Amino acid sequence: MDSGPSSHIALKILIAGGFGVGKTTLVGAVSEIRPLHTEEPLSMAGRDVDDADAVERKSTTTVAMDFGRITVRVGLTLYLFGTPGQDRFWFLWDELALGALGAVVLADTRRLDASFPAIDFFEHRRLPFVVAVNQFPGARAYGAEEVAAALDLDHGIPVVLCDARVRASGKEVLIALVEHASQRHRERRSA
Numbered sequence: 413m414d415s416g417p418s419s420h421i422a423l424k425i426l427i428a429g430g431f432g433v434g435k436t437t438l439v440g441a442v443s444e445i446r447p448l449h450t451e452e453p454l455s456m457a458g459r460d461v462d463d464a465d466a467v468e469r470k471s472t473t474t475v476a477m478d479f480g481r482i483t484v485r486v487g488l489t490l491y492l493f494g495t496p497g498q499d500r501f502w503f504l505w506d507e508l509a510l511g512a513l514g515a516v517v518l519a520d521t522r523r524l525d526a527s528f529p530a531i532d533f534f535e536h537r538r539l540p541f542v543v544a545v546n547q548f549p550g551a552r553a554y555g556a557e558e559v560a561a562a563l564d565l566d567h568g569i570p571v572v573l574c575d576a577r578v579r580a581s582g583k584e585v586l587i588a589l590v591e592h593a594s595q596r597h598r599e600r601r602s603a
Contacts, residue, residue, distance in 0.1 A: 420487050424511050425589060427478070427494040428533070429518035430526025434546040434576035435494040436478050438518060442582035443480025443492065482586070490586060495530075505533060514540035514593040516585055518576065522551050524562055531563060540593040542570040544585040568592075 427435045440447045478494030493508050509515075515534050519527040527543065534541040545559050554562075556571035565571070572588045574581040 420489070422489050422491060423513045423590070424491050424493065425586065426505075426508055426512050426515040427492055427518060428505070428515050428530040428541075429495075430520065430523060430530070433518045433520045433523075433526065434548075435518055438516070438544075438546075438574075438576040438582050438585070439478040439480040439492050439494045441577055441579050442482050442586065444483060445481050447478055447480040447492075482583075490590075509533075509537060509539060512539060514542075514589050516589055517541050517543045519543055519545050519559065519563075520548060520551070521545060521554050521559065522548065524559070527563060531565070535566075540589070540596045542572060542585065542589045542592055544572050544574045544576075544588075546576045547573055 427438055429435055436447075478492070480492040480494075482490045482492065484490060493512075495505055495508055515530075517527055517530045517534065531541070531543070543559065543563065543565065545554070545556070547553065556573060560569065560571045563571075570588050570592050572585055574585050576582060
């Protein structure tokens with residue numbers, strides 16, 4: 413790969429997690445362009461299928477993906493793909509994961525069990541990921557170590573605390589992922 417001044421690197425990152433954890437919010441907070449959202453109103457049929465505990469006020473849901481872009485520096489751009497959170501849309505995840513550098517698994521401590529399917533998905537595909545704990549107002553605060561233990565994460569999987577609504581917080585999550593993915597790449601090359 414040419415690393416000269418005219419080269420451009422584009423990295424694909426997935427933003428995944430359970431229903432209502434803040435994936436659309438995170439993509440919207442960090443994107444430098446108006447993000448593409450495939451939000452649709454929640455239907456009564458969907459409410460019967462989706463676990464809406466702790467997100468009773470949620471009125472829309474992502475049905476395909478969210479898309480955003482952030483330029484890190486000249487020649488380095490991150491393309492963000494937010495996945496849908498409900499089980500019935502997981503068939504899209506394989507396509508979205510193709511060519512991805514890594515993923516952010518957004519977690520809500522009020523419903524931590526909703527994180528397991530995304531974690532399993534990325535572990536099975538050996539795709540680097542970080543867990544970002546979206547600190548919802550009114551939710552009990554847990555430390556990164558407590559969340560890592562509760563999720564039974566492999567040693568070395570970063571857990572970062574964030575507020576998906578805040579651009580600077582979202583950027584810190586993305587930095588943690590890029591650093592983790594770079595470290596994993598170096599480890600694989602030296603093995």
